[in-house]
Amino acid sequence: MFRCRVAAAGGSLARALRSLSPAPRGRAAAGHLLQRWNVPIKLQMSRQMASSGVPRGKGDSSVFVLIVGLSTLGAGAYVYKTLKENKERFTSRVTTITTRSEENESATSDADPASRGTAAPGARPEVPSHVPFLLIGGGTAAFAAARSIRARDPGARVLIVSEDPALPYMRPPLSKELWFSDDPHVTETLRFKQWNGKERSIYFQPPSFYVPARDLPFVENGGVAVLCGKKVVHMDVRGNVVKLNDGTQISYDKCLIATGGSPRNLPAIERAGKDIQQRLTLFRKIEDFKNLEKISREVKSITIIGGGFLGSELACALGRRARTRGLEVIQLFPENGNMGKVLPEYLSSWTTEKVRREGVNVMPNAVVKSVSVCGNRLMIKLKDGRKVETDHIVAAVGLEPNVELAKSAGLEVDSDFGGFRVNAELQARSNIWVAGDAACFYDIKLGRRRVEHHDHAVVSGRLAGENMTGAAKPYWHQSMFWSDLGPDVGYEAIGLVDSSLPTVGVFAKATAKDTPKSATEQSGTGIRSESETEAEASEVAISSSSSPTPQVPKQGEDYGKGVIFYLRDKVVVGIVLWNIFNRMPIARKIIKDGEEHADLNEVAKLFNIHED
Amino acid sequence: MSYCRQEGKDRIIFVTKEDHETPSSAELVADDPNDPYEEQGLILPNGDINWNCPCLGGMASGPCGEQFKSAFSCFHYSTEEIKGSDCVDQFRAMQECMQKYPDLYPQEDEEEEKEKPSKDLEANPMEASVAKEEKGSS
Numbered sequence: 055m056f057r058c059r060v061a062a063a064g065g066s067l068a069r070a071l072r073s074l075s076p077a078p079r080g081r082a083a084a085g086h087l088l089q090r091w092n093v094p095i096k097l098q099m100s101r102q103m104a105s106s107g108v109p110r111g112k113g114d115s116s117v118f119v120l121i122v123g124l125s126t127l128g129a130g131a132y133v134y135k136t137l138k139e140n141k142e143r144f145t146s147r148v149t150t151i152t153t154r155s156e157e158n159e160s161a162t163s164d165a166d167p168a169s170r171g172t173a174a175p176g177a178r179p180e181v182p183s184h185v186p187f188l189l190i191g192g193g194t195a196a197f198a199a200a201r202s203i204r205a206r207d208p209g210a211r212v213l214i215v216s217e218d219p220a221l222p223y224m225r226p227p228l229s230k231e232l233w234f235s236d237d238p239h240v241t242e243t244l245r246f247k248q249w250n251g252k253e254r255s256i257y258f259q260p261p262s263f264y265v266p267a268r269d270l271p272f273v274e275n276g277g278v279a280v281l282c283g284k285k286v287v288h289m290d291v292r293g294n295v296v297k298l299n300d301g302t303q304i305s306y307d308k309c310l311i312a313t314g315g316s317p318r319n320l321p322a323i324e325r326a327g328k329d330i331q332q333r334l335t336l337f338r339k340i341e342d343f344k345n346l347e348k349i350s351r352e353v354k355s356i357t358i359i360g361g362g363f364l365g366s367e368l369a370c371a372l373g374r375r376a377r378t379r380g381l382e383v384i385q386l387f388p389e390n391g392n393m394g395k396v397l398p399e400y401l402s403s404w405t406t407e408k409v410r411r412e413g414v415n416v417m418p419n420a421v422v423k424s425v426s427v428c429g430n431r432l433m434i435k436l437k438d439g440r441k442v443e444t445d446h447i448v449a450a451v452g453l454e455p456n457v458e459l460a461k462s463a464g465l466e467v468d469s470d471f472g473g474f475r476v477n478a479e480l481q482a483r484s485n486i487w488v489a490g491d492a493a494c495f496y497d498i499k500l501g502r503r504r505v506e507h508h509d510h511a512v513v514s515g516r517l518a519g520e521n522m523t524g525a526a527k528p529y530w531h532q533s534m535f536w537s538d539l540g541p542d543v544g545y546e547a548i549g550l551v552d553s554s555l556p557t558v559g560v561f562a563k564a565t566a567k568d569t570p571k572s573a574t575e576q577s578g579t580g581i582r583s584e585s586e587t588e589a590e591a592s593e594v595a596i597s598s599s600s601s602p603t604p605q606v607p608k609q610g611e612d613y614g615k616g617v618i619f620y621l622r623d624k625v626v627v628g629i630v631l632w633n634i635f636n637r638m639p640i641a642r643k644i645i646k647d648g649e650e651h652a653d654l655n656e657v658a659k660l661f662n663i664h665e666d
Numbered sequence: 667m668s669y670c671r672q673e674g675k676d677r678i679i680f681v682t683k684e685d686h687e688t689p690s691s692a693e694l695v696a697d698d699p700n701d702p703y704e705e706q707g708l709i710l711p712n713g714d715i716n717w718n719c720p721c722l723g724g725m726a727s728g729p730c731g732e733q734f735k736s737a738f739s740c741f742h743y744s745t746e747e748i749k750g751s752d753c754v755d756q757f758r759a760m761q762e763c764m765q766k767y768p769d770l771y772p773q774e775d776e777e778e779e780k781e782k783p784s785k786d787l788e789a790n791p792m793e794a795s796v797a798k799e800e801k802g803s804s
Contacts, residue, residue, distance in 0.1 A: 561678070
């Protein structure tokens with residue numbers, strides 16, 4: 055599932071560092087310490103926080119060196135202590151420290167004036183009236199910004215105001231891994247298996263990571279606080295004050311708008327009555343996952359409207375249930391195939407066959423005209439006269455950026471892409487930045503854009519956080535995204551991947567030895583014959599540097615794995631890595647270069663598409 | 667043997683492993699090692715620590731971020747003969763802080779041990795040598 059490897063830290067680095075202090079039970083020598091610190095070197099992250107990755111080799115090796123270096127310190131510290139101090143006294147001191155901090159913890163938790171500050175807790179307002187860093191929105195972009203601000207500004211005090219009742223979490227698993235969990239209680243645990251087999255929660259951090267909002271101005275080293283279930287409804291950029299839906303006012307020094315977006319609905323459904331709205335899911339949040347999961351166990355038929363990322367992923371996830379418990383899963387959309395706005399048509403139709411094999415009844419070229427209740431069921435009427443009966447509808451038809459604040463704040467909304475218009479540094483005003491889905495930013499390489507992907511939220515949130523602490527950096531590190539649709543389709547992409555652009559796809563030709571799994575499973579569903587016919591019709595010669603004789607595709611050849619280049623004015627502006635993984639740095643480099651390449655097959659060689 | 671075809675604006679090339687075994691003639695632009703905008707690893711080109719490195723996860727930004735940074739910087743800049751041997755206080759402060767947040771920095775009791783130290787060192791010659799390098803480098 056997850057193949058992106060970026061050095062990560064979190065708990066295990068902590069574990070490594072912790073072992074730096076000699077354990078009270080008196081470990082014998084440095085060698086042990088060295089051995090134990092092998093662990094963190096293997097640390098890797100899921101794609102969830104991946105992208106933000108440093109150039110991989112570089113990051114990895116420096117972390118490696120440092121962690122190993124740290125082990126020297128551990129050893130050093132130990133040896134130092136053993137030699138220069140009375141060992142017993144040291145051990146007892148460590149024990150005292152440990153006990154003391156435990157006592158502290160049980161005594162403090164909520165508000166201990168002694169440890170948290172000087173003012174009496176009673177005198178503290180629930181919400182501080184002023185914060186240095188105010189982040190509006192509590193999604194991935196806001197969390198990434200908070201982390202970045204805290205990392206760069208020692209003791210920074212960051213307040214996140216989030217409409218969501220939950221603490222910051224990552225959304226991708228809601229339409230991906232969580233559906234494939236074996237745990238029957240997954241809707242409660244919200245834990246999923248990462249590519250390396252390790253489990254984690256969708257929450258970025260446990261509650262103890264955050265400080266209570268009322269203590270934020272007082273905690274010694276600052277921290278991050280989250281006001282959940284609150285919405286900023288007014289923004290006074292002259293006075294640097296925002297107003298919440300409950301009337302509370304908060305002033306700020308620097309502000310990030312990371313309000314994300316709301317799922318769009320179809321006008322045809324909006325027009326329909328209330329009883330239809332009740333049988334409709336607009337998928338975005340944890341609650342939506344929980345509800346849809348429950349519904350998928352209760353109804354006989356679910357129809358997903360939308361052929362993009364969310365719609366296709368949910369269709370595949372539900373399709374699996376279709377097979378295990380007889381649920382009917384229908385996916386309909388106006389395009390010719392799944393991911394039709396992203397993938398070139400041949401690949402989109404190939405993918406559609408794969409989605410069908412996941413148990414989904416895919417209906418392309420379907421435009422919804424109306425939805426009505428028919429007896430106990432829902433009746434979807436299409437423009438071409440077809441009718442679809444179903445029990446529940448999931449509309450996955452895109453996102454509307456949340457820009458309500460533009461009016462009171464006097465901020466510009468982009469008329470083409472939507473979203474707050476910001477410069478290359480994600481800045482809307484001198485002390486206001488925008489990140490994530492809601493930001494329409496200027497990409498120096500690719501022009502004005504707005505991107506709705508998890509990794510973009512990570513990358514842009516991080517960048518905004520850096521700029522809020524004085525970095526003055528433009529959007530430079532391209533974000534990526536990924537999607538998996540069943541066992542045969544997994545891809546990662548970067549840059550502008552728009553199916554209206556001309557593309558060059560270079561695929562590994564299957565040989566008897568190297569047959570993609572998908573090829574062996576291919577059972578003549580028509581797609582192969584279709585591509586053969588097309589090939590014969592439009593076969594063209596390949597450039598001179600490649601093999602001399604063009605050939606007709608043979609049985610067993612398909613789009614198992616490869617790389618697809620998207621071109622604008624002959625320059626590669628987007629790349630899809632199709633069933634090949636861990637190549638993102640090369641793709642990123644090619645986009646960054648922005649050079650014209652005479653032969654993209656030569657560029658494709660850089661990706662080693664025949665290797666795993 | 668590769669072949670190629672065109673479907674409208676989209677070109678499709680199939681290549682065999684052998685086709686791609688010859689070195690690529692594509693030219694990439696040489697990277698500027700001092701690109702100020704490029705994402706950096708844990709150590710910046712000028713030798714400073716990049717606290718915003720994603721490789722640190724939440725270490726530098728979490729509730730013990732300050733303690734972590736101070737211990738880590740002390741170690742990084744330590745010029746003692748045994749690198750970091752002057753940082754014991756900082757590391758202890760960090761450990762103390764971490765113990766207050768068992769959720770964030772899970773305490774794990776590891777039960778191995780009892781092996782001879784020398785053997786352990788032999789078992790990890792690579793780490794030992796890299797550790798030495800690191801010691802010598804700053």
